[in-house]
Amino acid sequence: MANRKPRTTAEGRADSGRATGRLGVAERVDSWRRLSEETFDLVIVGGGVVGTGAALDAATRGLRVALVEARDLASGTSSRSSKLFHGGLRYLEQLEFGLVREALRERELVLTRLAPHLVKPVSFLYPLTHRFWERPYVASGLLLYDTMGGARSVPGQRHLTRAGALRMMPALKRDALIGAVRYYDAQADDARYTLTLARTAAHYGAVVRSSTQVTAFLREADRVCGVRVRDAENGEETDVRAHAVINATGVWTDELQRLSGSRGRFRVRASKGVHIVVPRDRIVSETGLILRTEKSVLFVIPWRNHWIIGTTDTDWNLHLAHPAATKADIDYILEHVNAVLATPLTHDDIEGVYAGLRPLLAGESEETSKLSREHAVARVAPGLVAIAGGKYTTYRVMAADAVDAASADLPGRVAPSITDKVPLLGADGYHALVNQVDQLGARYGLHPYRVRHLLDRYGSAIYEVLDLALDEPELLRPVPAAPDYLRVEVVYAASYEGALHVEDVLARRMRISIEYPHRGVDSAEPVARLVGGVLGWDEATIAREVEVYRARVDAERDSQTQPDDQAADASRAAAPEIRPEILEQVS
Known part of the structure; x- marks a missing residue:
């Protein structure tokens, strides 16, 4: 399959990266250049919901911001939650009224204004x-x-x-x-929500780059002034200069703190x-x-x-x-x-x-079920802020608090957070399109139920998705062995959504890895060929991607038969890492 190039759609909408928050091949190359050449106000480490939320918060305040993630966007906690936007009913019984009130306020906000297409x-x-x-x-x-x-x-x-x-x-x-x-x-696909946050941040000017691992912190005297990063795909390294760094790595918070050489103010x-x-x-x-x-x-x-x-x-x-x-x-x-x-x-x-x-x-x-779900923010060193704890539902509040804390290290006045007024990509126009599913279905030759499914995944970005099939109508056929999804969604994942590997598509851009008994194995090769058509893979790369994905599934199945964590961890660790240049000793 030939490599697909950026194109202009039938309606004349240009596929420009920043205009659409596109995270494609060209944008990945450009983002490495920008990381190497520019000085940022903020570098955010961690591509989960808090990190991507902080990138959007900072970008919409007018700050120059870069976000780097060692693996894939939402590859950690933010793709493995209960997939709920909720106040936390059990926290009422623990008398955490402030936490519940805050979470319910955020639930209302995402349902009505920020992401009605996703939540x-x-x-x-x-x-x-x-x-x-x-x-x-x-x-x-x-x-x-x-x-x-x-x-x-x-x-x-x-x-x-x-x-x-x-x-x-x-x-x-x-x-x-x-x-x-x-x-x-309320509920949402947690990985898709996090990805949409990242793309919205890119739409407002943030550099967003996955498979980009922090290996060291840069310092001037006692001040953190940036990070050294490694491309986990090819091993290249570069320094990223910034006035401040936010550690938003969730369960990796303590590991990154040790890497920075700064003493943390809290433990995770x-x-x-x-x-x-x-x-x-x-x-x-x-x-x-x-x-x-x-x-x-x-x-x-x-x-x-x-x-x-x-x-x-x-x-x-x-x-x-x-x-x-x-x-x-x-x-x-x-x-x-x-x-x-x-x-x-x-x-x-x-x-x-x-x-x-x-x-x-x-x-x-000592009991994890009783540990606080409140979040904590600390300026652990000049130029370095850490944030951890909290709930998925309250990511926006956490992100704003982190940027507020980092503002002490930024030159000039920093504008207040406005993310309560910024709809995510795909939200604008969504409700009108819901009323037009029959027309959309007729236009693209799709059943209305399929159009509704796509609208609830992409919102008004549905045109971007479906226009990729204008010249290749076979892309509107279902993914083999996963009929809930269309082949064009795989192409879109690699062209617009930053997917670099088969696993990124099967486990996060789509949820085939948990929704089908074959756990994505039966879809791996056709998905690899579609992704390879965008990313320029040869036959050897396609074969490796399929082999590594199958090994991941085999390892997970085996771990789920083990009696305890140690045995299960050993089974899961037997699977090879798909990102060839990632360093395991750091987050």
């Missing part, structure tokens, strides 16, 4: 098991939940009898509840959370479910044609890039959800499994 309301059933006292107790908590933070975009709580709850969720055992309350939160503790994915027809229900456990809560979350069930909450002190789920983790989830299901789930029902690490602030308690 959607989702309902949950809260089963009641005790008579008399539990219903008023839960009702009072949910009344707070429904009104704190200015929440207006989701329905309020609805109380149900046992019969009413079972009609809504026939999958439940009759004796699992005496009644229920239905309430609403990694807590492993495991989720399983099962087919939608295995649990008959029109709503999600929240269950109390002896340690925390367990969610059953609607996810297109699937359910996501999780999570666990255990210490993790092993490989940070590849946390591994164990058989014990999976058994824990199955045991707790099966306690209320009329037809139990088995290991054979599981389509996908993923494990992520929460960056919790250490010191408050």
